[in-house]
Amino acid sequence: EVQLLESGGDLVQPGGSLRLSCAASGFTFSSHALSWVRQAPGKGLECVSVISTSAGSAYYADSVKGRFTISRDNSKNTLYLQMNSLRAEDTAVYYCANLQYGFWGQGTLVTVSS
Amino acid sequence: QTVVTQEPSFSVSPGGTVTLTCGLSSGSVSTSYYPSWYQQTPGQAPRTLIYSTNARSSGVPDRFSGSIFGNKAALTITGAQADDESDYYCVLYMVSGIWVFGGGTKLTVL
Numbered sequence: 001e002v003q004l005l006e007s008g009g010d011l012v013q014p015g016g017s018l019r020l021s022c023a024a025s026g027f028t029f030s031s032h033a034l035s036w037v038r039q040a041p042g043k044g045l046e047c048v049s050v051i052s053t054s055a056g057s058a059y060y061a062d063s064v065k066g067r068f069t070i071s072r073d074n075s076k077n078t079l080y081l082q083m084n085s086l087r088a089e090d091t092a093v094y095y096c097a098n099l100q101y102g103f104w105g106q107g108t109l110v111t112v113s114s
Numbered sequence: 115q116t117v118v119t120q121e122p123s124f125s126v127s128p129g130g131t132v133t134l135t136c137g138l139s140s141g142s143v144s145t146s147y148y149p150s151w152y153q154q155t156p157g158q159a160p161r162t163l164i165y166s167t168n169a170r171s172s173g174v175p176d177r178f179s180g181s182i183f184g185n186k187a188a189l190t191i192t193g194a195q196a197d198d199e200s201d202y203y204c205v206l207y208m209v210s211g212i213w214v215f216g217g218g219t220k221l222t223v224l
Contacts, residue, residue: 035213045152045160045203047213059211062115095159099205099213102150102162102171 002026002103004096009108016086016112022079022096022105030054030074035099036081038092039107046092047099049081064090086112116140118206120216126194126223134219135186136204142185147206149187151180154201154218163202164189191221199223 008020020036035050049070050059058070069082079096093107117139126132136149143149145167152160162171164180167187179190187206191198204216 037213037215044218045154045205045215047205047215050212057211061212099150099207100148100165102152102165104159104162106159 004098004103004105006094006096006105006108009094009110011111011113012086013114014087014112017082017084018086018110020081020083020094020096020108020110022081024077024079024096027103029077032098032103033100034072034079035097036068036070036079037095037097037099037104038090038110039095040089040092043092048094050099051079083110086110088112116208116214118204118214118216120202120204120219122217123220123222126191126198126221128194128196128223130194131190131192132194132221133183134189134191134202134204134221135183136188136206136216137186138206143182143187143206145182147187147208149180149182150205151178151187151189152203152205153198154203160203194223196223 003025005023037047048061048064051070067085071080091112095107097104119137148166151164154160163178168180177192181188201218203218205213
């Protein structure tokens with residue numbers, strides 16, 4: 001059974017940093033590109049970052065470019081999202097997902113507030 | 115910046131058929147965009163219905179089907195049931211390497 005389990009969400013002050021993790025199991029982790037998708041309260045879904053299988057390529061939405069960094073450790077079957085210079089508008093549930101085949105985690109809540 | 119378009123809302127009668135669409139602000143949707151469809155109820159993670167245009171996710175009833183309809187991707191629900199009342203999102207893969215979601219369609223069954 002495919003499982004994606006996010007962790008690391010927390011309350012953080014504006015300008016602060018946070019690192020999210022996503023532990024994967026039940027599929028060949030290194031063979032799949034992965035994404036971070038977020039959903040602000042009462043809003044729609046937004047893909048903020050994508051990373052290729054070997055981590056050779058990474059893509060970012062304009063809203064997070066220069067502030068967020070996606071990475072992966074294929075030896076640990078884990079996906080990461082380093083979030084810096086956080087803003088109130090980054091408040092959201094963050095999901096890790098494989099959007100090509102539709103695997104999703106249950107999400108972790110990030111709240112940016114003073 | 116390319117915008118993915120969806121109907122903001124739609125209504126269907128119980129037992130009826132509804133087709134939701136997913137388009138582009140510029141251009142046509144094709145299978146190269148790997149359109150996918152998700153169902154979401156409040157407080158829950160999205161549930162994958164359809165991926166890669168028309169592949170049904172595990173456990174999804176065959177009342178849900180995906181296709182390319184004209185210049186858009188389409189999700190058709192046949193025999194609508196009360197618990198189909200949800201938000202539905204599509205997502206498309208862009209050549210830039212990022213996936214872009216539509217704004218979602220709120221489906222009412224009444």
